[in-house]
Amino acid sequence: MSDEATTEVLKALQAALAAEHAAVYGYGVVGGRIGAQRLTEARSAYDAHRARRDALAREVRDLGAxxxxxxxxxxxxxxxxxxxxxxxxxxALEARVADVYSDLVRASSGERRGSAAGALREAAVRAVRWSGQSVAFPGLAERDAPLGRAGASASPSPSASSTP
Known part of the structure; x- marks a missing residue:
């Protein structure tokens, strides 16, 4: 892998890791308010994000960062x-995670790309379960745009650095 490709992969890995940190935090808030009916689902998502977070941290360290x-x-x-x-x-947490995993899919190849695609799929499925709505191409910025207005977003996407 070239230095430029490694830099792009590392940047995408770090963004995915930041989003996973935010998701873990956010699910702590969700768990405190979700109610008994969906608490098991929230715990499962929390555990999945913790596992992805830990795996991403290992990958970043393996690349020397x-x-x-x-x-x-x-x-x-x-x-x-x-x-x-x-x-x-x-x-919202799942939509944000799907966004950053789509970037990791684009930046990577081989086994890492497959893993990122799996994480994107899992986040998209959880987003549908939580929201009751689906999008044609999870992780793409124009996913919420009204017909004919590509690039316009009907809802803001929180940033990994300051919001989950």
């Missing part, structure tokens, strides 16, 4: 006060 650290806290995209807003947050 220091994994990006988690923030102490993250600004949420909206106030989470009850089970309904907790479900909205879970859907």
């Amino acid at each position: 220091a994994p990006v650290a988690a923030n102490a806290a993250y600004a949420l995209p909206f106030e989470v006060t009850d089970a309904t807003t907790a479900v909205r947050l879970a859907a």
Whole structure:
């Protein structure tokens, strides 16, 4: 792999790791408000994101870099006060994770690309379960655009650096 390709892969790995840190934090908030009916689903997603986070940190170290650290806290995209807003947050977390994994799919090849595609798929499936809505191409920026307005987003995508 060329230095330029390694740099792109590392950048995408670090972005995915940052998104996983934010998702782990966010699911802590979700778990506190979700209610008993969907608590098992929230715990399962939390565990999946922790496992992905740990695997990504190992991959970054294997490439000779220091994994990006988690923030102490993250600004949420909206106030989470009850089970309904907790479900909205879970859907937003999964959409954000799918976004960054699509970048990792583009930047990588071989086994890493397959793993990233699997993570993108898992996040997209969880997003559908939480939101009740699907998109044609999870992880693409124009996914929420009204017909004829490619690139316009109907809902903001939180950034991995400051929000889950």
